[in-house]
Amino acid sequence: MNQYAQQLTVSAAAPSERAAFIRRTYGHLAGAILAFIALEAYMINSPIAEMLLKVMSMRFGWLMILGGFMIFGRLASGLASSAQSQTTQYVGLTLYVIVEAVIFAPILWIATFMLDDPTVIPTAGILTLGIFGGLSLVVFTTKKDFSFLRGILMVGSMVALGLIVCAVLFGFNLGLVFSFAMVLLASGAILYDTSRIMKHYGTDQHVAASLQLFASIALLFWYVLQIVMSFSRR
Numbered sequence: 152m153n154q155y156a157q158q159l160t161v162s163a164a165a166p167s168e169r170a171a172f173i174r175r176t177y178g179h180l181a182g183a184i185l186a187f188i189a190l191e192a193y194m195i196n197s198p199i200a201e202m203l204l205k206v207m208s209m210r211f212g213w214l215m216i217l218g219g220f221m222i223f224g225r226l227a228s229g230l231a232s233s234a235q236s237q238t239t240q241y242v243g244l245t246l247y248v249i250v251e252a253v254i255f256a257p258i259l260w261i262a263t264f265m266l267d268d269p270t271v272i273p274t275a276g277i278l279t280l281g282i283f284g285g286l287s288l289v290v291f292t293t294k295k296d297f298s299f300l301r302g303i304l305m306v307g308s309m310v311a312l313g314l315i316v317c318a319v320l321f322g323f324n325l326g327l328v329f330s331f332a333m334v335l336l337a338s339g340a341i342l343y344d345t346s347r348i349m350k351h352y353g354t355d356q357h358v359a360a361s362l363q364l365f366a367s368i369a370l371l372f373w374y375v376l377q378i379v380m381s382f383s384r385r
Contacts, residue, residue, distance in 0.1 A: 162350045172354045179361035183248050184368070190252035191259050200260035207257050213319050216254060223250045224366070232359040240358035247362050251369045258376065268383045275376040282375070283368050286338055290345040297346035300339050307336045330377045337371035 161172050194200045206212040227250060230243025262271045290297065311333060318325050344367050348360045 159354065160350060161348065161352055161354055164354050168354050172352075172357055172360075175357035176348070176360040176364070179244065179357060180364050180368075183244060183361060183365045186245075186248050187252055187255075187365075187369075190249065191255060194252060194256040195260045195263055200256040203253065204257040204260060211319070214316065217315070220250055220254045223247075228359075228362060228366075231362040232356070237358070244358050244362050244365075247365065251365070255369070255373070258373070258380075262376065262380055266380060266383055271379050271383050272376070275372060275379045278379070279368060279372040279375050282334075282338060282371060283341055286341045287345055290342060290349070295346065296350060297339075297342040298350070300343040304336065304339055304343055307339075311336065327378065327381055330374045330381070333374040334371060334378070337367060337374060340367040340370065 161169055164172070203216070207216055209215075224247060227243045227247035230246065231240050233239040233243065259272065262275075289295075311329075314325060314329065317323075341364070344363045348356075348363065352360050
């Protein structure tokens with residue numbers, strides 16, 4: 152964000168500029184989601200998803216995938232936030248969508264081919280978009296600053312990561328309670344990110360803004376999908 156420190160923020164911009172930023176941001180977000188869906192449709196119908204599932208089933212395979220996701224995800228975010236060129240920003244957004252598609256491929260393959268319920272993925276997708284839409288509406292209508300959530304989200308993320316690592320190392324299942332807690336955490340991230348984008352981003356940071364929102368939606372979708380899959384098995 153240092154590159155944009157001297158720029159006028161979205162909330163302080165003229166209404167026409169603010170509206171244009173919102174259109175660009177959510178247009179890019181929609182494009183990222185559609186690209187993600189297309190990549191997943193290809194991956195789960197190719198050997199890629201099964202290969203990733205085999206890696207994930209190895210003792211430390213999931214930690215390897217998670218570590219790679221964190222490294223490349225941070226790189227992608229940095230590129231998308233670059234002030235040097237718009238091309239670099241689009242490279243970052245594209246890379247992030249690909250990284251998310253890779254990490255989602257195994258669980259979507261399981262949901263597609265190992266559960267006798269074709270409504271699992273659509274249900275999770277609709278619930279995710281519904282939650283995201285509702286939370287976004289809260290931010291836009293109340294105009295409240297949700298920056299106070301930053302500390303809670305940081306602590307929650309560190310605790311969640313620690314639990315995930317422990318679950319992999321010691322072989323226990325985090326269960327539904329953890330998934331519901333992560334849905335709450337992801338919902339808080341959506342409130343925080345949407346508010347932060349409006350109050351701290353410059354009007355030409357729509358690519359970085361769309362990546363940030365896409366990341367929060369992906370986190371929410373992951374755990375909503377886990378919950379829907381869990382109920383589908385019962």
